[in-house]
Structure formats: C-alpha cells, structure tokens
Amino acid sequence: MPKPKVKLRACKALNWDYLLKISAEYDSETAHLSFAGGMAKLAHDLTQTGDEDVRDRQLSEFLHCVTDHTSTDSTEKVLKRLAQSLHCDYEKMRQFAKENGIKVKMRFLR
Secondary structure, X not given: OOOOOOOOOHHHHOOHHHHHHHHOOOOXXXXXXXXXXXXXXXXXXXXXXXXXXXHHHHHHHHHHHHHOOOOHHHHHHHHHHHHHHOOOOHHHHHHHHHHOOOOOOOOOOO
C-alpha cells in the first residue's frame, strides 16, 4: 500500500532567511500602510512561532484571504507576486496553496 503524500510545509515553501530579514523591519505602527509593511507583518507572524502546524495554518489562512472569490488567473498572479515579494520559489508557493485547498489554474500536459 503506497504511503500518502506528505504536504509541503510552509517553512519549505518560503525563503526562511528572507522572512527573518524582513520580519526584523516590521513596525506595527506602519505595517498596514504599504504592501511591504504587510509582507513584513506576515513574515513577523510566521517567524514568531516554532510550531510548524501553526505556520502552515497562518500561511494557508493568509493565502485563502488574498485569493478567495478570485479567478484562477488572478490567483496565479497573486501567488507569483507573493513569491517575488518574499523571494521564494513560485512553484513551491503554488504547490503549498494547492495542497491547502486553493484553486489554481490547471496545467495540461503537452
């Protein structure tokens, strides 16, 4: 009997060194004023816990918030922008999103 596939963890989908760097720049007074501040807040939240289940849930909830009620085309654009902003691999971000119930665009074999 084959083993069930293990889901990708948030810490493997994200660039942890970069998260630590931008979380150090987090300022709760101004984070809500810019996209960069929002990314610093997300990084801060993710780096404040050592519990991988909590990190997975935080990233999953964030991705659901920014992609719910959007088309798969828009979801792909959001994931690409987040991957660029967080200096992480788009394919891993996309995989994490898909494994956590976010609808992504289907890819067809050619």
